[in-house]
Amino acid sequence: MNIIEGGITAPKGFKAAGVACGIKKNNKKDLAIVCSNDTAVAAGVFTTNRVKGHSLQLTMEHIKTGYARAIVVNSGNANACVGEQGYTDAKEMTSLAAQLLQCKPEEVLVNSTGVIGMQLNMPSVRSGIRNAVAVLSTEGGHDAEEAIMTTDLVPKEIVVELEIQGETVRIAGMAKGSGMIHPNMATMIGIITTDANISRGLLDKALKDVVKHTFNRVSVDGDTSVCDMVLMLANGEADNSGIVKEDFEYSKFRDALELVCTSLARMIAKDGEGATKLVEIIAEGALDEEDAYKIVCAIAKSPLVKTAIFGHDANWGRIITAAGYSGAEFDPNLVDIYIGDLMVCRNGTALNFDENAAKKILSANEVKIKINIKRGNYSDRMWTCDFSYDYVKINGSYRS
């Protein structure tokens, strides 16, 4: 299993395009299409927010067939909370793309990300879809990634290559997401393509399993959004004989998919709005899965922890405090806390640690925080980022 150069079109039989059609200001790219030459097996994971964007709702219907040809995504407008018109517009996006790609509207998946509560500018969207289809190519992956970005500063792409059943298979992923990010799933879009030949059921299973421990373990600000999804297409063009049961080949595929999703999840956290560093929160020794999750979640969400990390301040009191209100069961007198490899609290009691060493650890681009509550055998992990002036700046005027 190797990471190789390239984007979403690295697997065989995929084309993509990203164009600027006028939804975003300043002529930035705002409409992406990713397309398989032939119908692909499709799987998706969607936001658990009670409020759902109109485009996302339509995709949740379309994906029920288990097959798709193309994914159309616009940025700059979430197509959410605009009433009936939002649903009509989403339908038109899929039918126009289907007509141009010569497939059924149900084979087109659609999503929109950006400001909530504004109707889509459909003349722009229509011309965007036409122009994007016209320039679809195997070189278009990077443009597509750019077109789904909102406040992202860096593109997020990865390709993994591995051998399955004697054939070379590739899995490629791209993602956007930087603010309003939190498990299940935040203003996040992930698109994954593979040329592997795999059954619908196993693609769905692999994706759901992996998302749980990767995309659903990223928190930028504790907010989750209405248009978040991860979509995956598998078109079988690698010509492997077929992954049809949970055997060793399936495991290899799943592991490669996990590498793709882990990499994208970390990129999202690192590129969190205003972030200066990637922070990995690890909880160990929890009584059960749920408690481990509660602890990493509370710490990763705490504005006090995140501002302290921004200030390179080893204020571990805020870490134990966040664990304390997480709802997880533990004895405060057993808690150990590490900043990087430096133990700062043992059995719930302050250690006389080297503040300069701690400051140095916190100044790095990547910081690990570990808490061990010594109550049981469960652990979990979450990626987040620090909280800076720029987060406030970016989000104080997002719609302007």
Place this chain on the structure above:
Amino acid sequence: MNIIEGGITAPKGFKAAGVACGIKKNNKKDLAIVCSNDTAVAAGVFTTNRVKGHSLQLTMEHIKTGYARAIVVNSGNANACVGEQGYTDAKEMTSLAAQLLQCKPEEVLVNSTGVIGMQLNMPSVRSGIRNAVAVLSTEGGHDAEEAIMTTDLVPKEIVVELEIQGETVRIAGMAKGSGMIHPNMATMIGIITTDANISRGLLDKALKDVVKHTFNRVSVDGDTSVCDMVLMLANGEADNSGIVKEDFEYSKFRDALELVCTSLARMIAKDGEGATKLVEIIAEGALDEEDAYKIVCAIAKSPLVKTAIFGHDANWGRIITAAGYSGAEFDPNLVDIYIGDLMVCRNGTALNFDENAAKKILSANEVKIKINIKRGNYSDRMWTCDFSYDYVKINGSYRS
């Protein structure tokens, strides 16, 4: 019922003092004592954080008797997570104060607020207690308030006067708290004194009832802390015959206490770290109490909502989004949202509202946000503040 000038010593028979003993830097006041001339009936509400400061733990024991003479609070150090020594130090604080005030150690309640994980500087604390007792006076209320403040910018004091059973009764309150504030209860200390004659049971009931809808409805950053408490002393010196059942006189007392706590809660939110305005979040039409609470809580905690308000941006999409992930049950297609009196979303759909009018509303010192989910008859309300550059600045270097 009138609000009158004064501080925590406004009710008869109370003295207070606040001195600088060297726990905080720059010779700032850091040790407060509030004392009743005679033993008073006492009630308290304490943090629900699993991690609890040593001083707070001792007070939770002492208050079981239902009586107290004095409250000793230091700021600058939370006396938390320092092991056995923390408990020993808290005990010494109460025994020293008891000796000087000629009462039992169990009649002294103690609390500490500030940095976690540092042992108290006991020579400073001892001299602080001695000096404070030496200057206890009926004029010392304001000094005491100053001495419990940490990152607070403005002191928080209020006195209410009312007539009970033919006698003039006063209830006075003071509070500190500005960051790490969230229901149950945040880095918040509230101290309330009254000269009313009221039974232990009813004082306890009134305080718990009122705190639930006042102090526990304040959120600055979603973090809660390990040393938060509200303590109340009632010494009976007003000579009313005695509130001993839940009658009209009890209701009047309870209402006055609610006014005291509401005022302090609003002051805390308005003085939230880095806050430029007080924000009141109102949820209406919820199916039950819990859902109403979930919604106000999610909106009040959302960094995206709070930064938008800081930027005077009527980005109501973030409000409906927060409600959507709150866990409350509702139909997104029925939701109405108001910014001040301006309706911006009806039945889950964007209205074409006047952006300038919205900007003007959001520029005021106090902003109301209302969401009606039209699902049932329950409502709730929470006070919070906006999220500014200064929040990050204050919290990036709190320990420095």
